[in-house]
Amino acid sequence: MGSPYNQLADVKMLLFFTEIGIVGIIVLAVLVIGSLFVEGLWCRYLCPYGAMLGLVSWASPMKIRRDVHTCIDCDRCTKACPSRLPVASKLQIISPECMGCLKCENVCPIKDCITMAPTPKTKVNGRQFALVVAGIFLAFVITAKVAGVWNTKLADEEYRYHFSQRDNPAYSHPGR
Ligand code: SF4
Numbered sequence: 001m002g003s004p005y006n007q008l009a010d011v012k013m014l015l016f017f018t019e020i021g022i023v024g025i026i027v028l029a030v031l032v033i034g035s036l037f038v039e040g041l042w043c044r045y046l047c048p049y050g051a052m053l054g055l056v057s058w059a060s061p062m063k064i065r066r067d068v069h070t071c072i073d074c075d076r077c078t079k080a081c082p083s084r085l086p087v088a089s090k091l092q093i094i095s096p097e098c099m100g101c102l103k104c105e106n107v108c109p110i111k112d113c114i115t116m117a118p119t120p121k122t123k124v125n126g127r128q129f130a131l132v133v134a135g136i137f138l139a140f141v142i143t144a145k146v147a148g149v150w151n152t153k154l155a156d157e158e159y160r161y162h163f164s165q166r167d168n169p170a171y172s173h174p175g176r
């Protein structure tokens with residue numbers, strides 16, 4: 001994180017798009033055109049962050065759960081799932097592809113038939129789940145602010161110096 005490259009990581013990301021090369025253009029074009037034919041081409045099959053988040057989702061105690069006693073088998077949840085998971089035929093969804101969007105819960109006509117909960121007996125509705133997620137996020141932000149690690153310690157002058165050196169080979173990616 002302290003490498004010259006990382007001092008300018010945000011600028012490098014911007015330059016990737018403003019000074020994009022032919023390989024970048026070809027890759028983006030392939031992704032855009034491919035996405036017209038394959039839904040979620042990047043997010044579902046290629047995104048490395050998606051794979052990482054999928055592992056978190058898979059390991060999470062919070063799962064989409066279906067109450068078979070109240071379910072009327074209308075199949076709306078399965079049709080609404082953007083990850084094409086068979087929600088209507090499962091007791092719970094254990095899949096790295098579940099992103100917790102709660103679309104299945106939103107379309108379900110039966111109250112509390114689908115819940116995002118740690119156990120089958122716990123009822124957590126979408127609003128409560130969203131509040132918990134927002135609370136965890138805020139807790140991280142507040143902790144980082146209190147610990148003094150939220151804002152960069154890089155002074156403006158230092159940043160300008162790094163920026164003027166952006167084409168210097170010492171500022172290329174550490175892996176190169
Ligand atoms: S929460 Fe979203 S991704 Fe997960 S099963 Fe429901 S609709 Fe599919």
Ligand code: SF4
Pocket residue numbers: 066067070071072073074075076077078087088107108109110113114
């Ligand atoms: S939408 Fe609700 S009622 Fe319909 S199949 Fe899915 S869980 Fe059952």
